[in-house]
Structure formats: C-alpha cells, structure tokens
Amino acid sequence: MNRPASDSSRVAATTGAAAVAEHPHQPFAVRFPGFARRLPWLVLAILALFPLLAPTFGLEYYVGFVRRLLIVAIAASSLNFILGYGGMAALGHAGFIGVGAYTVVALVEAGFSSAWLAWGGALVVAGLSAALIGAVSLRTRGVYFIMITLAFAQMLYYLAVSLRTYGGDDGYGLYTPLEMGVWLDGVHPDVFYWVVLVIAALVFACFSRVAHSRYGHALRGIRDNETRMVALGYPVYRLKLAGFIAAGAVAGLAGGLLASHNAFVSPAMMHWTQSALLLVMVMLGGLGRRWGAPLGVALWLVLEETLKMHTDYWHWPLGVLLLLAVFHAPQGLAALSERREGGR
Amino acid sequence: MNTPLLSSRGLEAGYGASQVLFGLDFDIRPGEVVALMGRNGMGKSTTIKTLVGGLRPRRGEILFDGQPIHAARADHIARLGVAIVPEGRQCFPNLSVREHLVAFADRRNGAAEPWTLDRLYALFPRLAERADHMGNQLSGGEQQMLAIARALSTNPRLLILDEATEGLAPVIRDEIWRCLALLKAQGQTTLVVDKYVEKLLLLADRNLILERGRIVWQGSSAELDVQRELWSRYLGV
Numbered sequence: 406m407n408r409p410a411s412d413s414s415r416v417a418a419t420t421g422a423a424a425v426a427e428h429p430h431q432p433f434a435v436r437f438p439g440f441a442r443r444l445p446w447l448v449l450a451i452l453a454l455f456p457l458l459a460p461t462f463g464l465e466y467y468v469g470f471v472r473r474l475l476i477v478a479i480a481a482s483s484l485n486f487i488l489g490y491g492g493m494a495a496l497g498h499a500g501f502i503g504v505g506a507y508t509v510v511a512l513v514e515a516g517f518s519s520a521w522l523a524w525g526g527a528l529v530v531a532g533l534s535a536a537l538i539g540a541v542s543l544r545t546r547g548v549y550f551i552m553i554t555l556a557f558a559q560m561l562y563y564l565a566v567s568l569r570t571y572g573g574d575d576g577y578g579l580y581t582p583l584e585m586g587v588w589l590d591g592v593h594p595d596v597f598y599w600v601v602l603v604i605a606a607l608v609f610a611c612f613s614r615v616a617h618s619r620y621g622h623a624l625r626g627i628r629d630n631e632t633r634m635v636a637l638g639y640p641v642y643r644l645k646l647a648g649f650i651a652a653g654a655v656a657g658l659a660g661g662l663l664a665s666h667n668a669f670v671s672p673a674m675m676h677w678t679q680s681a682l683l684l685v686m687v688m689l690g691g692l693g694r695r696w697g698a699p700l701g702v703a704l705w706l707v708l709e710e711t712l713k714m715h716t717d718y719w720h721w722p723l724g725v726l727l728l729l730a731v732f733h734a735p736q737g738l739a740a741l742s743e744r745r746e747g748g749r
Numbered sequence: 750m751n752t753p754l755l756s757s758r759g760l761e762a763g764y765g766a767s768q769v770l771f772g773l774d775f776d777i778r779p780g781e782v783v784a785l786m787g788r789n790g791m792g793k794s795t796t797i798k799t800l801v802g803g804l805r806p807r808r809g810e811i812l813f814d815g816q817p818i819h820a821a822r823a824d825h826i827a828r829l830g831v832a833i834v835p836e837g838r839q840c841f842p843n844l845s846v847r848e849h850l851v852a853f854a855d856r857r858n859g860a861a862e863p864w865t866l867d868r869l870y871a872l873f874p875r876l877a878e879r880a881d882h883m884g885n886q887l888s889g890g891e892q893q894m895l896a897i898a899r900a901l902s903t904n905p906r907l908l909i910l911d912e913a914t915e916g917l918a919p920v921i922r923d924e925i926w927r928c929l930a931l932l933k934a935q936g937q938t939t940l941v942v943d944k945y946v947e948k949l950l951l952l953a954d955r956n957l958i959l960e961r962g963r964i965v966w967q968g969s970s971a972e973l974d975v976q977r978e979l980w981s982r983y984l985g986v
Contacts, residue, residue, distance in 0.1 A: 622844055622852030629841040629884075636801055636835070637853050638827030638903060693843070 445696075452602055456595035472598045473666055474706050475605040480659035481686050481698035483652040486612050488684070489693030490621060491648045492628030496551045496680050497538070497558025501531045501653040503565060503675025505660025510577045510670050514570065520583035524661040531657015532650050534561075539649035543642060546631075555677055565672035576671025583665055601662055608655055613695050615651075624648055625693070689730060691737025700738045704730070752815070754779045754938050755800070755831075755907055759809035760819075762799045769795040771962045772809065777907065782929075782939045784949040784970075787959035788985045793942045794836065796959065797911050800940075801833050802826040814906070830906030834913050838896040842885035846876050849884065849895055854902040869898045872928060890921030897928065908932070910941045914948075926952065946986050950974050958983045 452475075456468045480502055487493040505527030512523045542553045571577045589596050615621050626634045627641055634641050664670045673679075682705075690701025708726055712719035734741050753776035760773040769792045777783050785793050798804040800811060802823030811819040818826050841849060850869055862868075870877035873894040879887060887895060893913060900908055910929070914922040926948050932939065933952060943949055949956065950970040958966040960983050966973075973979060980986040 619852050622848045625843050625848075626841050626852065629843055630839055632803075633835065633839045633841075635823045636803065636827055636833055637899070638824050640824050 449602075449606060453599065456593070456598050468595055468598055469666075470706075470710060472601050473663075474702060475601050476659050476662045476666055477683075477686070477706065478699040478702040479605050479608050479662070480656045481683055481690070481702045482608055482612050483655035483659070484683050485687045485690075485692065485694075485698040486616065486655075487648050487652040488687060489691075489697060490616050490628065491624040491645060493543070493645060493649060494551050494684075495542075495554040495649075495652075496677065496684065497554035497556075497561075498652075498656055498683050499675045499677070499679035500538075500554075500558030500561040501535055501656035502660035502663065502679070503561055503670075503672070504531045504534045505657030506664040506670040506674060507565060507568070507571060507660075508657065509583075509661045509664040510571050510579070513579060513581075513583070514577075518581070518584050520585045520665065523583055523665075524658060527661025527664075528654045528658040531660065532654030534657070535650045535653020536646070539646045539653070543645050543649060555680070558675060558677055558680055562672050562675050562677070565675060572671070574672060576669055576673075579664060579668045579670070582668070597665065601666075604658070604662065608658075609695075609699070612655075616695070620644070620647075628693075685727075689727065689737060691739030694737060694739035697737050697739040704738060751778055753777060753812075754781075754814060755940075756812040757800070757809065758812070760796075760799060760806055760811065761808040762795055762804050762806045764795075764804075768807070769962050770799065770806075773962075773964055775957055775964060775967065777938060777940055779906075779938050780936045781954045782933050782941065782952055784953035784956045785940060785942045785959065786946065786949065786956055786984055788983070791959040792962040793959055794911060795962075797833065797909055797940075797942065800826075801831055801909065827903070830904070831909065832900035832903050832905030832907070833909040834893075834896045834900045834911065836911040836915065838889075838892040840884035840887065840892045840895050840899075842883060844884055845881050846884070846887070846895055847880045849899050850876075850902050853899055854904075860904040863904045864901045869902060872901075872931070873898055890917050890924070893917060893921070893925060894928075897925070901932075906938060908937055908939045910939065910943070912942055912944070914943055914945060922948075946980060946984055 452471065455471060459465050459468050480498065484495065484498045487495060508527040508530040509523040512526050517523065538554070538557045542550055542557065545553055565571070566574050584590055585596065585600065589600070593599075616624075623634065623639055623644055626637075627639070627645060631641055660674070663674065686701040686705045687698050688701070689704060690699065691697030708723050709719065712722050716722070730738070755777040757773050757775050760770055761768065762770040773796060775783075785796060787793050795804065799806050799819075802818070802821055802825070806819050809819070810817055813826070813829055813831065816829070818829065818831075821829075844852065847866070850866055854864065854866070870880075875891055876894055876898055879891055884892070884895065897910070897913065913929075914925050917925065922945070929939065929941070929952055941949065941953065950973060953970050955967060955969055956973050957964050958979065965983060966979055
C-alpha cells in the first residue's frame with residue numbers, strides 16, 4: 406500500500422525529533438514519518454473492527470454510513486486519478502457510476518443473482534463505456550473536455566430515464582440481496598461492509614501504486630505539459646485513454662456496490678450534479694494526493710450527516726465550513742498532513 | 750563519409766500564410782556535432798520544430814536513418830531516437846528530479862552503454878543532490894541540466910539542443926558546455942542551436958548558417974573561425 410520510503414523520509418525518520426524542533430511547520434508526514442507510514446494501517450484496522458465494536462457504543466446505524474462513505478470514496482479515488490494525476494477534468498463521472506449500477510439491475514432482471522458477477526459486470530461495462538466516451542472526449546482539451554464529458558453523462562442520464570423496463574424516472578428496487586457465495590453469506594450480517602472495505606483498500610492501493618509508477622509519472626507529465634510529453638515520445642492519447650478507462654471501470658464498480666448498498670437504483674445517481682459533487686469532494690480532499698479522495702469524501706459526508714441531525718437548512722453551515730476549508734486548506738485537506746507527492 | 754543519420758532535402762515550412770524555411774538541404778552524420786546558427790527570426794527554431802515533428806513541412810523530406818519522418822507524429826519521431834532539449838527547459842513542475850529521469854528511461858535505441866540514473870547523476874552531480882526536489886524547485890541552471898539529462902535518459906541517437914545556455918549564469922553555462930564536450934567525446938550525435946559563437950566553434954564539427962530561412966553557408970568550425978566577415982554579416986557578432 407505504501408511505496409518504499411524515499412531517502413528523504415528515511416533521513417527524516419532518524420532525525421524526526423530534531424526536525425520537529427527545527428521546523429515546527431513541516432508537514433506531518435515529514436515530522437513523524439514512522440507514524441505517518443503506519444497511519445493507513447491503523448485506519449484500516451479501525452474500519453475493519455468497526456462493525457464488531459459499533460453495537461457496544463450504539464453506533465449500528467453508522468456501519469451502513471461508513472459503507473456508503475467507502476463506496477463513494479472508491480468512485481472519488483477514480484476521479485482523483487484522472488483529474489489529479491492526469492489533469493482530465495471530467496464532469497461526467499457519475500455517468501459511469503450509473504452505468505455500473507444499471508448493469509447490476511440488468512443482470513438481476515436477467516435472472517442472475519451472483520454479486521461477484523454483477524459487480525464484475527458493472528466494472529467491465531463501465532470500462533467499455535469509458536473506452537467509447539474517452540475515445541471521443543480525449544480528442545478535446547480544457548473546457549471542451551469538460552463540456553463533452555458532461556454531455557455524455559447527460560445522455561446516459563436520459564437513457565436511464567427512458568428505460569421503462571428498469572423503472573425509468575422512478576428507479577428500480579433490488580429487493581433480493583445479491584449472493585456473495587455460501588462461504589460469505591450468513592457469516593455475519595455486516596459481511597458486505599467488509600467486502601466493500603477490502604475492495605476499497607485494493608482500489609486505493611492500486612491507484613496509489615500506479616500513480617507512483619512510471620505510468621503515473623507520465624500521467625503527471627501529461628497534466629503539466631502535454632506537448633513536451635509528445636516530444637519525449639509518449640503516445641499521450643493512448644496513455645490518457647488507458648487512465649480514463651481504468652477510472653471509468655472503477656467508478657462503475659462503485660456504482661455496482663452502491664446499487665447493492667441502497668438496494669435501489671435511479672437515474673438521479675448519474676445526474677450531472679452528482680459528478681460535480683464528486684469533483685468538489687476530490688478538490689476538498691486534495692487533487693492529485695494519495696489520500697485526497699477519501700479525506701474529501703469523509704469530510705463532506707460526515708459534515709452532511711452531522712448537520713442534518715441539527716437543522717433542515719444544513720446546506721448553510723456546510724457552505725460556511727467549506728469556505729473555511731477552501732481558505733485554510735486551498736490545496737486540499739491531504740496537503741495539511743501529507744508530504745507533497747506529485748500534487749500541485 | 751558514412752551515411753547521414755539525419756538528412757533534410759528541400760525542406761520548406763511555415764506558419765499560415767508566412768513561409769519561414771525555403772528549401773533546406775543538410776546532413777547530420779553519426780557522431781557529428783552540428784551547430785545551427787543565425788540571428789533571431791531566421792528560422793532556427795522553426796527548423797528544429799519541423800525536424801521533431803512539431804510542424805508539418807510544406808515541401809521536402811526529412812530522412813532519419815534512411816526512413817522518411819517528415820509526415821510522422823512527434824511521439825513516433827522521438828521513439829526513433831530524436832530527443833530535444835527545448836528552449837525554456839520545460840521541466841515538469843510536479844515531478845521530482847528522480848522521477849524526471851526514470852519516467853522516460855525506457856528506450857535504448859541500440860545504445861551499447863545506455864544512460865542509467867547513475868550515469869546521469871555522474872554527468873550532473875548537482876541533480877543527484879536535488880534528486881527529491883520537484884521540477885519547479887530548481888534553479889535555472891539545474892533545470893537546464895535536468896532538461897538535458899531527461900533527453901539523455903531516452904538514449905537518443907540524435908540530441909537536439911535549442912538555446913541550452915540561454916539565460917544562465919556564466920559558471921553554469923561553462924558547466925553545460927563541458928557536458929556537451931563530454932557527450933561529443935562519447936560519440937553523441939548532436940544538433941545545437943546557441944548564440945555563443947565562440948563556444949559553438951570549439952564544440953561543433955560543422956556549422957550551418959541560416960539567413961531568412963535559407964542555409965547561406967555551411968562548413969567546418971576552422972573555416973568559420975577565419976571568415977569573420979560571416980560573423981558580422983549573418984550572426985550579428
């Protein structure tokens with residue numbers, strides 16, 4: 406999950422205390438490199454134990470909340486990969502989430518009940534959709550790319566609205582839970598939570614690994630200076646398309662998981678406002694930063710959940726808190742605690 | 750004489766209605782260092798842009814190792830082994846020095862002794878000291894070294910340098926010239942554009958002088974050294 410520590414972080418590890426004294430404003434990961442390396446594992450352990458501990462503290466409701474948070478974080482991570490590392494400002498990412506969700510619906514409607522088949526299908530179909538959409542969209546740049554991805558997502562939205570078989574505008578209820586197999590179903594009521602947690606951990610690990618591979622360096626190079634990358638011999642279009650397909654496929658997987666989580670699918674989940682919301686979450690967390698997407702999603706959803714409990718007008722305080730976040734962490738939350746790694 | 754690595758035959762290029770290059774004919778042979786000279790606006794950068802696929806020629810042909818490349822895409826030309834150190838360095842602000850050098854080091858182009866990270870650091874020790882710094886955290890001289898090292902990391906068969914010493918402190922310029930001399934000694938074929946004529950004469954085997962998009966003179970450095978009237982007439986020196 407973590408890439409090997411760089412020379413600088415090893416040096417920092419040996420001189421951590423001195424560094425704190427000399428540079429009190431250095432990033433958290435530089436001041437406490439050992440703890441920073443272990444923190445993801447600690448968070449993973451806490452998340453893994455959460456369903457077991459939640460009943461003790463009367464937090465059973467929040468198991469479902471954290472599960473939803475993890476699923477949205479999967480989708481946000483895929484957007485962070487193409488936007489933060491590849492500079493592709495896609496405003497239609499929710500379209501792929503919807504494609505994944507409707508693939509699950511289509512498979513269920515066709516009589517399939519295997520969760521693995523449904524989620525795998527969601528991943529593949531969304532990946533294929535991303536290949537088609539990306540093949541056209543990536544021939545444009547800047548604001549035109551934003552507009553064309555938005556246009557495709559809206560086409561998918563209206564396609565879903567027109568699908569009467571799958572409920573049209575009213576949506577489609579998945580009343581029978583998908584089967585994960587005899588060795589998982591029935592083990593524990595919250596087994597789906599752990600499945601989502603494992604998938605999320607794998608997705609973060611893969612994106613993190615790829616972002617710091619040579620392909621990831623190439624993507625960041627494309628984001629910074631596409632012309633120069635061409636001059637260096639990189640097939641820029643193909644590299645961007647590969648990233649776009651991977652991100653679309655993972656968003657589709659998140660859509661499939663979200664369908665299972667909600668036991669309901671509707672066109673609303675692929676409306677352009679959902680794409681915009683994902684963008685805001687990623688930017689809030691930190692574009693092009695390893696933990697940017699999950700942090701942004703966590704902040705947004707936790708604030709939303711907390712404020713909803715106190716007021717019906719929760720958008721107001723949420724807006725104010727977000728303004729504060731923008732002013733005090735313009736590079737995103739991850740920039741406050743994470744050593745700069747390829748971010749802006 | 751051995752076969753040219755790069756040949757330009759009747760090359761014409763321009764932008765929109767204005768034509769910049771008018772029938773350039775020249776060769777670059779393996780192991781040779783060729784200097785492209787001329788005052789500002791004479792077509793040096795356009796020539797380079799055309800050679801690396803950034804501008805499609807209107808007429809003529811460019812052959813690289815016998816293959817026509819004038820209609821090829823820039824990335825294809827780069828993969829054949831043409832690397833450019835662009836004017837203004839254009840380092841990637843969000844890649845570290847090390848990432849710059851490993852991200853592009855995948856082509857050997859038949860190099861007997863390919864450029865490795867260690868060899869690049871040995872050529873530019875300053876880059877080794879700055880390995881974890883991002884591209885935008887380097888001085889101008891360090892960025893120039895990085896741009897050259899980045900180009901070398903692709904193991905180019907032809908290295909093109911466009912104003913590699915422009916805007917650098919004298920001590921850094923000397924460092925760059927020293928490295929170019931070292932590369933020449935190692936047999937690196939190079940096309941170099943620069944305004945420091947004296948330095949170019951020490952480095953280049955042959956020189957091409959461009960005047961209003963035409964090659965008006967070409968010859969060895971020894972010949973150019975004694976024909977000072979060419980300096981004042983075409984190079985503004």
